[in-house]
Amino acid sequence: MKIPTLSLNDGHVLPSAGLGTYGLRGEEGVASVVSGIEAGYRLLDTALNYENEREVGTAIRESSIPRSEIVLTTKLPGRDHGYDETLASFEESRANLGLDYIDLYLIHWPLPKVDKYLDSWRAMIRLREEGLVRSIGVSNFTQEHLTRLIGETGVAPVVNQIELHPRFTQVGMRDFHANHEIATQSWSPLGAKQEIAADPAIVAIADEHGVTPTQAVLRWHVQLGAVPIPKSGNPLRQKENIDVFGFELTEKEIAAISALESGRLWDGDPNTHEEF
Ligand SMILES: NC(=O)c1ccc[n+]([C@@H]2O[C@H](COP(=O)([O-])OP(=O)(O)OC[C@H]3O[C@@H](n4cnc5c(N)ncnc54)[C@H](OP(=O)(O)O)[C@@H]3O)[C@@H](O)[C@H]2O)c1
Known part of the structure; x- marks a missing residue:
């Protein structure tokens, strides 16, 4: 399965879907990430706080795909905010991963307090200037945080990775991103362990296209212009989750899925959530 790419504001490209790795740990975790890469995933999402950078780095080396074809994302944890702390934290991640450079480095949460x-x-x-990171971005930033970041430094993030799924559709953030050439990545794109895809409205749309409800949800992300990073440790579900580029939802179907809006999965409000 070949995944299309989209262009970032720094000239690099990003696969239109990626593999979330939260919870993929140990030998089983390595095997899951290897199977994801072999299935066609080229964008991998980890974080220092997921405590699985070693597994993800090992999987990249064990896979048959050249390192240069993988877009590896990791994230700076709250405890390491600050200039020198960030440089040190980056080195910790790089050592865990066993990689020379990191493709996409994100600030995990803004921690405004x-x-x-x-x-x-x-x-x-x-x-980035030193060539140790290819692209830089953020996660869970609000419009206010992004405006300040760009205003103070003149450098816009390439990506803002935010909570986005049919129950939390982030219309305002997606508009803001589009106006500032920031790519939207969707975390918990399936609603994590909640059965969003089982909603009758989604099941009906999936049936119409002869796809699974999960594929209908992931296609919805793609057509919104957002990059979903579904996590699965299961090789069959990994394949299912990237087999979403051969059908097209209608505007009406997209609107029907967006109408399931009901709020965040948990209290992940970037203005108050503190994660170190
Ligand atoms: N930046 C942030 O603050 C932040 C926050 C949360 C998550 N994330 C990132 O986003 C990634 C994805 O989010 P998530 O892990 O919270 O949730 P998710 O990807 O929305 O959902 C994962 C759950 O769905 C199941 N699943 C996957 N594909 C399926 C399919 N085709 N059919 C049925 N069930 C399926 C998985 O089980 P199986 O593994 O058994 O298939 C797992 O229980 C994370 O792994 C992480 O990389 C980032």
Whole structure:
């Protein structure tokens, strides 16, 4: 399965769908990430806080795909916000992964009360200038955080990875991203363990196209212009989750899925959520 790409504001490209890896740990985790790569995933999403960077790095080396074809994403945890702290944290991630460079480095959460994300961003600009990171971005940033980041440093993130699924459709953030050439990535695109895809409205749309409800949801992300990063440790479901580029939802179907809006999965409000 060949996954199409989209262009980032720094000239690089990003696969239109990726593999979430939260919870994929140990030998089984390595095997799951290898099977994902072999199935066609070229965008992998990890974080220092997932405590599985070693597994993901090992899987990249064990797979048959050249390193240069993989877009590896990892994230800076809250405890390491600050200029020097970010440089040190990056080295920790790089050592865990066993990679020379990281393709996409994100600030995991903005932590506005700590108020050090600008310092971290400046350190990430330096890492990019030094060639240790290819592209830099953020996660869970609000419009206010993004406006400040761009205003103070003149450098817009290539990506903002945010909670996005049929129950939390993020219309305002997606518009803002489009106006600022920031790509939207969807975390928990299937609603994590909640059975969003089982909703009768989604099942009906899936039946219409002869696809699974999960594929209908992931296709909805793609047509919104967002990059879903579904996590699956199961080789069959991994394949199912990227087999979403051969059919097209109608505007009406997209609107029907977006109408399932009911709010965040948990209290992941970027203004108040603190994760270190
Ligand atoms: N930036 C952030 O703050 C943030 C926050 C949360 C998550 N993330 C990232 O986003 C990724 C995805 O989010 P997530 O892991 O929370 O949730 P998700 O991808 O929405 O859902 C994962 C769950 O769905 C199941 N699943 C996957 N494909 C399926 C299919 N085709 N049919 C039925 N069930 C299926 C998985 O089980 P199986 O594994 O058994 O298939 C797993 O239980 C994470 O892994 C992480 O990389 C980032």
